[in-house]
Amino acid sequence: MSAPRFGLQARFALLAAAVLLVTLALVALVLQRQNELHREVRTLGLQAIDEFSSRRLLSQGQAQVVQLADSLVNPLYYFDLDAIGTSLRQVLRQPDVSYVIVYDNDGQVIHDGSPDISTYGQAMSDPLAYEVLSINGAHVQSSGMLLDVAAPIRIGDQRLGGVRVGYSLEAVKADERQIGDIMSGRLREVSRSQLLWVGLLLASLVALLAAISLVVQRRLVSPVRQLAEAARGIEAGNFDTPLPASRRVDEVGDLVRAFSHMRDSIRRHDRDIRRMAYTDALTGLANRLAFREVLDQRVAESNGAARQLALLFTDIDDFKRVNDTIGHDAGDEVLMQFAGRIGDVIDAQGGEGAVLARFGGDEFVILLQGEPGSDIRERAGSLADVLVEELGRPITVRGRPVFLGISIGIALFPDDAADVPSLLKNGDIAMYQAKVAGKSCHRFYSRVMDQAVERRVRMEQDLRGAWERGELSLAYQPLYRMSDGKLVGAEALLRWRHPEHGQVSPALFVDVAEQSGLIEAIGPQVLRAACLDARGWQRDVPGAQGLFVSVNVSPRQLRAGDLAAQTEAVLRESGLAPQHLHIELTETAVIADEARVSSVLARLRNSGVKVWLDDFGTGFSGLSHLRRVPVDGVKIDRSFIADVLRDPDDLALTTAIIAMAHSLGIQVVAEGVEKEGQYAILRERGCDMAQGYWLGHPVANAEFLRLLG
Numbered sequence: 001m002s003a004p005r006f007g008l009q010a011r012f013a014l015l016a017a018a019v020l021l022v023t024l025a026l027v028a029l030v031l032q033r034q035n036e037l038h039r040e041v042r043t044l045g046l047q048a049i050d051e052f053s054s055r056r057l058l059s060q061g062q063a064q065v066v067q068l069a070d071s072l073v074n075p076l077y078y079f080d081l082d083a084i085g086t087s088l089r090q091v092l093r094q095p096d097v098s099y100v101i102v103y104d105n106d107g108q109v110i111h112d113g114s115p116d117i118s119t120y121g122q123a124m125s126d127p128l129a130y131e132v133l134s135i136n137g138a139h140v141q142s143s144g145m146l147l148d149v150a151a152p153i154r155i156g157d158q159r160l161g162g163v164r165v166g167y168s169l170e171a172v173k174a175d176e177r178q179i180g181d182i183m184s185g186r187l188r189e190v191s192r193s194q195l196l197w198v199g200l201l202l203a204s205l206v207a208l209l210a211a212i213s214l215v216v217q218r219r220l221v222s223p224v225r226q227l228a229e230a231a232r233g234i235e236a237g238n239f240d241t242p243l244p245a246s247r248r249v250d251e252v253g254d255l256v257r258a259f260s261h262m263r264d265s266i267r268r269h270d271r272d273i274r275r276m277a278y279t280d281a282l283t284g285l286a287n288r289l290a291f292r293e294v295l296d297q298r299v300a301e302s303n304g305a306a307r308q309l310a311l312l313f314t315d316i317d318d319f320k321r322v323n324d325t326i327g328h329d330a331g332d333e334v335l336m337q338f339a340g341r342i343g344d345v346i347d348a349q350g351g352e353g354a355v356l357a358r359f360g361g362d363e364f365v366i367l368l369q370g371e372p373g374s375d376i377r378e379r380a381g382s383l384a385d386v387l388v389e390e391l392g393r394p395i396t397v398r399g400r401p402v403f404l405g406i407s408i409g410i411a412l413f414p415d416d417a418a419d420v421p422s423l424l425k426n427g428d429i430a431m432y433q434a435k436v437a438g439k440s441c442h443r444f445y446s447r448v449m450d451q452a453v454e455r456r457v458r459m460e461q462d463l464r465g466a467w468e469r470g471e472l473s474l475a476y477q478p479l480y481r482m483s484d485g486k487l488v489g490a491e492a493l494l495r496w497r498h499p500e501h502g503q504v505s506p507a508l509f510v511d512v513a514e515q516s517g518l519i520e521a522i523g524p525q526v527l528r529a530a531c532l533d534a535r536g537w538q539r540d541v542p543g544a545q546g547l548f549v550s551v552n553v554s555p556r557q558l559r560a561g562d563l564a565a566q567t568e569a570v571l572r573e574s575g576l577a578p579q580h581l582h583i584e585l586t587e588t589a590v591i592a593d594e595a596r597v598s599s600v601l602a603r604l605r606n607s608g609v610k611v612w613l614d615d616f617g618t619g620f621s622g623l624s625h626l627r628r629v630p631v632d633g634v635k636i637d638r639s640f641i642a643d644v645l646r647d648p649d650d651l652a653l654t655t656a657i658i659a660m661a662h663s664l665g666i667q668v669v670a671e672g673v674e675k676e677g678q679y680a681i682l683r684e685r686g687c688d689m690a691q692g693y694w695l696g697h698p699v700a701n702a703e704f705l706r707l708l709g
Contacts, residue, residue, distance in 0.1 A: 638672025
């Protein structure tokens, strides 16, 4: 196999090239900086020479002009033009002097040093003339390549005029240029000498990098390539791939020996890893990965052989209650017992090619393979019936019976799906429909189920903002004290009137709100509206000051952690006294996290709010839980009340709940009282309060107000 395109040697070559490029860049930067330095040296030198020359010329010019002004006092006073001309011509003969002018106080030329004085009597009009008319001492001006030095001519305090001498700077500038050229030549010679040394250093660097590259190739790259070849062989499953023998005592030798030990370790553990990758650690069944590979293979084989397959997607009913109430260790024991029972049924009735796997959690999946002359649909349905019956029997966990069940969704290949993902999805949908149908049953997938899932999604969308649109409202079911039949309060129940579908069953939309998380937004609104309505009863109806309102709180609201703060804020806003608000929580919601829930409930009760445990008896709680969780009362689930007249067991259980609660100082409410006989027997057993259709249906707030009146 070819070496890697960008191996260690190539990477080192790239690194060496990068180092070389960086070095060249640095050298270029140094050379550029050197050239800039040379230019700066030349410029500064010329500036120094120019400044020195200018100062010297200025000093000489000022001295000369002042001396000339002194020598012209008498000739100018006596207006001796010949004497003035003689003095001026002596100055003009000096190098670098461009002109000499003697002028009067009005700025008119008296003499310019020429024999015929051609400018005599003319006003000085050059740009530098204006300033010299008012000078009191030596004055210097410059313009381009000309230096103008002027001085007044005085006799005592009387000013007779002045003299100007113009000096040309051409010679000075020419000297400066010549000096600059000499300096540039010397600096270039220095640069060429330094460039030669830089070239030698770069050549040495290239040679050094080449030598290092050769050493890296022989001592590092070659052994690493051999190890890479061996690694590819091990990756392909060939654990007998030979490794390079090395007696080196450096890090590469250690790497070769460590690689050899690793290969041996991988060989020892490969079988265990493969087994663990395809096996569920808890039950020993095939896991999701293994089942998916088998399912892919069976579907591919069945497409060619026109063989049918049945996928049974199973889920344990109410398994979460086991973890929440008995503990996760007990939940694991339940899963192992369920796996054993399902395996026994599959071995007895699954037929050839049946596969059982655990997908995770409480989900088990069964694959049945069609046999010649048999109906796969009938076989799957018959097997599902046996599983529902077998797994409906109680399981003994830690000395106590646990009643669960199983819901099964069945999807057929190729009738219900043409590929594996669709088959799994449809089996899951069918299982969910079995849950909706009441659990402990099985359902075959049908196209209608897709529509049901779509309706559920649409219901969730319609439920968003339903409170703000006024579609959600509260109904109040009265609660009566059983000892004297007096109306003492009401339970707030949420109702939804859909603009298209009319009244929607609470059993449908409350579950959707809970699962989607919408209940976290709707719940506080319900609490606020119920408190405002209850305050309205007390304010508007004489004798209703003692009425309370009870509000159901979902597990999501309880887990959010701000229930106590929300409740206190609503009570402040509505003006309702805390003792007139009852918060109802489901039994499983409270028991799921006793430590955290207990602190929330304690804060509510300390503020005066009553806390009730709803649907009591349907979970796994008992006296020990009631002693640890601070509640004021329990509501016996309607499933027990319904059969108290004809089922001695339900009557005994209801009587036991009442006695147990009273022993703890807890009140009891009976739900679902729909017959007079139920009311009578519950009152006889000492039940405190009751609600149900026999006592009063849920009604809107306006109708409840009329009931109070």
